[in-house]
Amino acid sequence: MKPAPFDHHAPTTAEEAVGLLAELGDTAKLIAGGQSLVPMLALRLAVFEHLVDLGRVEGLRGVEHVEHVDGVGGVGGVGGSVRIGAATTQSTVERSADLATAVPLLARATPLIGHFQIRNRGTVGGSLAHADPAAEYPAVALALDAEMEILSTGGRRSVPASEFFDGLWSTAVGDDELLTAVTFPVWTGRCGFAVREFARRHGDFAIAGAAVAVELGEDDVVRRCAVGLLGLGPTPERAIAAEGALLGQEVDDVGGVPGIDADEIGRLAVSTLDAVPSDLHGSADYRRRVGAAMVTSAWRAASEEARRG
Amino acid sequence: VRTVQGDTAVTPFGAGTGGSRSGSMLAGAVRETASLLRAKLVAIAAHQLEASPDDIELGESLARVRGTPTAAVSLARIADIAYFKPHKLPPGIDVGLEASARYRAESPTIWANATHLCTCEVDVTTGAVALGRYIVSEDCGPMINPNVVEGQIAGGSVQGIGGALFEHLAYDEDGNPLATTFMDYLLPTSTDVPVIEYGHIETQAPGPGGFKGVGEGGAIGAPPAVVNAVADALAPLGVEITRLPLTPAAIVDLIESAR
Numbered sequence: 029m030k031p032a033p034f035d036h037h038a039p040t041t042a043e044e045a046v047g048l049l050a051e052l053g054d055t056a057k058l059i060a061g062g063q064s065l066v067p068m069l070a071l072r073l074a075v076f077e078h079l080v081d082l083g084r085v086e087g088l089r090g091v092e093h094v095e096h097v098d099g100v101g102g103v104g105g106v107g108g109s110v111r112i113g114a115a116t117t118q119s120t121v122e123r124s125a126d127l128a129t130a131v132p133l134l135a136r137a138t139p140l141i142g143h144f145q146i147r148n149r150g151t152v153g154g155s156l157a158h159a160d161p162a163a164e165y166p167a168v169a170l171a172l173d174a175e176m177e178i179l180s181t182g183g184r185r186s187v188p189a190s191e192f193f194d195g196l197w198s199t200a201v202g203d204d205e206l207l208t209a210v211t212f213p214v215w216t217g218r219c220g221f222a223v224r225e226f227a228r229r230h231g232d233f234a235i236a237g238a239a240v241a242v243e244l245g246e247d248d249v250v251r252r253c254a255v256g257l258l259g260l261g262p263t264p265e266r267a268i269a270a271e272g273a274l275l276g277q278e279v280d281d282v283g284g285v286p287g288i289d290a291d292e293i294g295r296l297a298v299s300t301l302d303a304v305p306s307d308l309h310g311s312a313d314y315r316r317r318v319g320a321a322m323v324t325s326a327w328r329a330a331s332e333e334a335r336r337g
Numbered sequence: 338v339r340t341v342q343g344d345t346a347v348t349p350f351g352a353g354t355g356g357s358r359s360g361s362m363l364a365g366a367v368r369e370t371a372s373l374l375r376a377k378l379v380a381i382a383a384h385q386l387e388a389s390p391d392d393i394e395l396g397e398s399l400a401r402v403r404g405t406p407t408a409a410v411s412l413a414r415i416a417d418i419a420y421f422k423p424h425k426l427p428p429g430i431d432v433g434l435e436a437s438a439r440y441r442a443e444s445p446t447i448w449a450n451a452t453h454l455c456t457c458e459v460d461v462t463t464g465a466v467a468l469g470r471y472i473v474s475e476d477c478g479p480m481i482n483p484n485v486v487e488g489q490i491a492g493g494s495v496q497g498i499g500g501a502l503f504e505h506l507a508y509d510e511d512g513n514p515l516a517t518t519f520m521d522y523l524l525p526t527s528t529d530v531p532v533i534e535y536g537h538i539e540t541q542a543p544g545p546g547g548f549k550g551v552g553e554g555g556a557i558g559a560p561p562a563v564v565n566a567v568a569d570a571l572a573p574l575g576v577e578i579t580r581l582p583l584t585p586a587a588i589v590d591l592i593e594s595a596r
Contacts (some may be wrong), residue, residue: 071518226463228503228585230528233520235585308507308515310586314464317589321462 037080039181042087042179045080046206048179052078054203060115061149063142064158077106078317088115088153091124107214114153114207122147131212132221133241134173137164140223153207159199161257161305162233164191164223169186169210170264171239171256176200177209184208187199193263215252218244220333222326225258226318227310234259235310236319238267238297240326242274244334250274250285255297260304260319267297267323274327279335283328294324341533349437357550360481361542365440368545373436381415384427406534411412444543451475451554453494455531459570463590464585466502466567473558474536479552483537486551491533493555499525500556505582571595 037056039045049056056078059065068074082088095108095292110130112121121127121138128135141147141164155165156176169176169189176187178201187200194200200209216219225237236259243252253274255267270293278287284290298304298319304312341347353477375395382400383390392403400415402408418425419434426432456469473490503523507515516522541547560581567588568578575595580587 226465226585228523229526232523308505308521309584314586314589318463318585 029070032072032075034069034076035078037078038084039080039082040084040086042085042206042208045082046078046204048078049206052080056080056203057278058157058206060151060154061117061146063146063150063154064160065154080102082115082151082206083117084290088113089120090116091120091127093126093130093214093325094211094219097173097205100195107216109211109213111209111211112152114151114157115211116152117149118147118152118155119144121152131167131172132219133223133239134212134222137168137223137239140164140225140234140237146231150175150208156210157199157201157207158321159193159197159263160233161196161263162235162237163264164225164234164237164239164258166243167237167258167264168223168239169212169256170266171241172212172215173254173255174213175211176207177211178205179208180205183263190266196262215241215243217251218246218334218337220330220335220337222329222333224322224326224329226322236315236322237261238319238323238326240323240330242279242327242334244279244331244337247278248280248335249278255323257297257301257319257323259303260298260315262303262305265301267300269300270297270323270327272292279331279337281332283324283331290324290328290334291320293327294320294322297323343517349439353380354552357449357552357554358447360477360550361544361546361548362440362442364481364517364546364548365442365544368437369438369440370436372435373438377419377430377434377436378412378415380427380430381418382410384430385410385415385418385425412529440545442544447549448546449475449549449551450538451490451558453497453558455562455566457563457570458564459567459588460585461574462570462589464588464592466563466583466585467586468498468531468563468566470534471531471562472534472536473555474538475551475554476538476540476549477554478542478547478549479539480537481546481548486537487535489551490535490555493552493557494533494559495525495530495555497556497559498530498563499523500580501560502583503529505584 037048039048055076057076059079060082090113092111094111106199118138118141152165155163156169159166174189176192178185178187192200213225223239225234239256241254242250245251253271255270257265257267259306271297273288274285279285282290298316304315306312378400379390379393382393386402386404388410393400394403398412399409416434423432452474455471458467473494475490477486503525505516509515542549564578569582574592576591
């Protein structure tokens with residue numbers, strides 16, 4: 029199928045792009061890599077009169093380190109953060125040795141996004157703004173408390189990931205706004221990171237998945253822990269109950285903490301979910317089961333890496 | 338060389354391919370047709386060389402009189418006679434060098450055989466099936482083109498694996514199709530199927546050339562092999578496989594209901 033006709037706009041600056049949005053209203057849609065939008069247009073699940081193409085907006089691409097003297101996240105001292113332009117492609121993230129060190133969770137989630145052809149076009153901001161609940165980057169952003177920078181003709185604002193994803197394919201970005209960048213805190217110290225997901229075939233949307241980051245003290249006590257879930261609700265989710273159970277506990281060599289083994293941590297992570305989707309590929313109960321297994325596996329790998337650190 | 342595929346305007350009337358019969362039927366039809374043409378070549382050559390048709394042998398683009406190597410006429414010359422010099426044709430032989438024939442098999446059925454063997458691992462938590470080794474041993478008689486034989490087996494086997502594990506035309510309670518795009522109707526891709534190993538056994542079929550079919554040795558054998566492998570893996574849990582496709586969610590259901 030082919031999309032309904034639309035007018036194509038190709039601004040060269042972010043300001044010009046939001047100017048077009050202000051002028052065209054909700055008949056316009058931003059397009060970056062188009063890896064989700066174009067199929068939706070082709071299937072006519074979405075119809076827009078105007079597409080504002082971000083492909084020529086150079087200022088939206090690139091990765092830069094931001095030093096924070098007070099240490100973002102408050103632990104480990106001099107972590108700072110990394111600011112990624114919204115139109116930076118997923119393959120740029122995948123190839124960045126710098127990001128592999130600074131934000132390992134993001135780097136490790138990247139190869140799980142579709143296929144490499146998709147990652148060559150798909151962008152960091154596109155994935156976050158599209159906010160598919162089964163996508164990898166939203167879960168990672170939520171787990172790591174990323175900050176989203178949003179621009180409109182009215183000015184700039186910043187939204188934490190915890191307030192960004194507000195529904196199925198819905199975010200805090202308004203019709204007249206543009207997500208310009210995302211900032212991830214850099215975790216330092218004895219840290220471990222892992223992403224696990226289960227999909228029917230290589231490159232398919234995950235049935236369920238988990239992104240886990242953990243920082244241990246020298247005594248193997250959990251000082252910081254973040255568990256992001258994907259495919260298990262209308263939005264990416266944080267496994268607050270599991271995080272709470274782990275924090276301040278000493279981790280053993282098989283990923284258990286006193287009174288709770290790694291399998292139980294998985295079950296705990298999905299225990300509070302109340303809107304797990306159900307479809308052709310699995311019921312809500314099935315997704316919950318798979319989600320628990322992904323959390324267990326990711327937690328084991330992350331805590332083991334942290335213990336080695 | 339220009340090949341034309343599947344154009345009924347240039348082919349004789351027929352019932353099409355199916356039932357793994359194209360190879361053996363075509364071999365028969367080629368033999369019948371070639372025999373007619375050969376008889377005609379021999380008749381023209383015998384007349385030209387003043388020899389008995391029984392003494393004519395064909396080879397190296399020549400028709401020769403057996404035992405007399407110098408007595409020969411080229412196929413080009415025979416064609417020239419057939420089309421342009423009808424006065425040199427033997428009595429009763431038509432102009433031209435074309436023939437058409439049909440084949441009726443002596444044997445009503447020709448059996449081709451294939452055996453599929455595969456190993457698998459099943460993750461009892463997610464229900465995921467990972468195929469290990471996948472071996473197909475087949476007997477299509479002498480292989481006319483081994484690449485085509487293995488291509489047919491591979492394509493059929495992958496389709497069979499798809500039927501066993503992935504492809505599902507699901508409908509909701511109101512009869513609406515749920516798998517309307519290839520995002521939901523899953524076909525196995527190269528990353529979902531193992532390397533297929535082949536074994537070839539050649540026994541002669543009763544027809545011309547001893548050829549048998551090969552088309553059905555792939556798709557038909559794959560589902561039972563895959564299903565039996567999964568059934569064997571899950572046997573200790575008391576699971577009985579009762580439905581297809583064996584999606585991860587379906588396998589988890591079967592495991593849970595066997596508890």
